Amino acid sequence: MLDRCSVGFFLILSWLVEGLNASAGDANPQYRSCVKQCEETGCVRQRCFPNCKFSGVEPLYMQWKKWDCQSDCRYFCMLDIEKEKELRNDDPVKYHGKWPIKRIYGMQEPASVAFSALNLAAHFHGWVSFFVLIYYKLPLKEEKKAYYEYASLWLIYGLLSMNSWFWSAVFHSRDVDLTEKLDYSSAVALLGYSLILAILRSLNVRDEATRVMISAPLIAFVTTHILFINFYKLDYGWNMIVCVGMAVTQLTIWAVWACISHHPSRWKLWFVVFAGGLAMLLELYDFPPYQGLLDAHAIWHATTIPLTYIWWSFIKDDAEFRTSNLLKKSK
Structure with missing residues (x-):
């Protein structure tokens, strides 16, 4: 029970x-711009993701081991924006209905x-x-x-x-x-x-x-x-x-x-x-x-x-x- x-x-x-799918974080124009640019270039600042450039279908076990392009772009754009907000002593906000939580071992x-x-x-x-x-x-x-x-x-x-x-x-x-x-x-x-x-x-x-x-x-x-x-x-x-x-x-x-x-x-x-x-x-x-x-x-x-x-x-x-x-x- x-x-x-x-x-x-x-x-x-x-x-x-x-x-x-609508939270304060993902409604932020800076966040949206970052994600869009990342999906086009495969990079967030100096951090780049090979998944964004992969063409073809990966085996399922390979897909499970790593995040896809959109997920990585959203995650690292969120981290960068939250770091900037922390320096300004601003409170964190939710992104796509979830709090900005750090990944550990994926x-x-x-x-x-x-x-x-x-x-x-x-x-x-x-x-x-x-x-x-x-x-x-x-x-x-x-x-x-x-x-x-x-x-x-x-x-x-x-x-x-x-x-x-x-x-x-x-x-x-x-x-x-x-x-x-x-x-x-x-x-x-x-x-x-x-x-x-x-x-x-x-x-x-x-x-x-x-x-x-x-x-x-x-x-x-x-x-x-x-x-x-x-x-x-x-x-x-x-x-x-x-x-x-x-x-x-x-x-x-x-x-x-x-x-x-x-x-x-x-x-x-x-x-x-x-x-x-x-x-x-x-x-x-x-x-x-x-x-x-x-x-x-x-x-x-x-x-x-x-x-x-x-x-x-x-x-x-x-x-x-x-x-x-x-x-x-x-x-």
């Missing part, structure tokens, strides 16, 4: 902003890449520890199946979470059409699945037929939406509405369930919901990057790392709680 679910409201707004947003990778690692740790708890520490039924009815659902959730954070790292490393769609699609898939899981767990749905009846319409909707943004039109506004709707709905479900369920670990659920909400305020207070590296979006990614550990801790507590109750009833 926490990770890309929390992406829900304010991160979707950031996606919308990133998709827009990564477009290195801090966001690093924190996305750490979120992936946190989910991997949570997923593995949950698997070990279910199948090696807690009692099993005679057919080696877990007593906890939602074990397989949470294991799938972990895989979708790791997949989502993987593509988040790739997207922040290189923002192109393919990585953008993979990032958005994986986030939508996780949001949709998390909503299904929130409904099933909060309503304590254990019957397989009922689970299918509840899940089928949502799966169909999410699948249709993913196909729409990939093969018809990547509509940022519509994508925002869909993701915000799913995120807010499931956050509400978990918050209400925590209030009425009297779950022994409900405080962890409350903490994740409210702390995650406070952390998302960083997306509203969108400040320029510190030292050209650390912006509000990257810091927001950093805050989800400890919350992920608490979230998986709640999931494991829930497994122990349900297993204990089921064993008491079976005696």
Whole structure:
């Protein structure tokens, strides 16, 4: 729920902003002139780019290793203009919806890449520890199946979470059409699945037929939406509405369930919901990057790392709680 679910409201707004192509920086005539001249000459001052003079089609792995002419021209023109502004003590501005962040080893947003990778690692740790708890520490039924009815659902959730954070790292490393769609699609898939899981767990749905009846319409909707943004039109506004709707709905479900369920670990659920909400305020207070590296979006990614550990801790507590109750009833 926490990770890309929390992406829900304010991160979707950031996606919308990133998709827009009109910011103060790229509206600057000096910047536009610099980029135009660079694309014609292949150089920004004394720095020249061989990609601007390359004719023909390079292999994909070669294209991935280096930036294309337009990207290099935009990046180095931006750096030069921002250096001049820094000397005048002027504040930095956004270019094409993004803050002027310095590349490291070719990564477009290195801090966001690093924190996305750490979120992936946190989910991997949570997923593995949950698997070990279910199948090696807690009692099993005679057919080696877990007593906890939602074990397989949470294991799938972990895989979708790791997949989502993987593509988040790739997207922040290189923002192109393919990585953008993979990032958005994986986030939508996780949001949709998390909503299904929130409904099933909060309503304590254990019957397989009922689970299918509840899940089928949502799966169909999410699948249709993913196909729409990939093969018809990547509509940022519509994508925002869909993701915000799913995120807010499931956050509400978990918050209400925590209030009425009297779950022994409900405080962890409350903490994740409210702390995650406070952390998302960083997306509203969108400040320029510190030292050209650390912006509000990257810091927001950093805050989800400890919350992920608490979230998986709640999931494991829930497994122990349900297993204990089921064993008491079976005696």
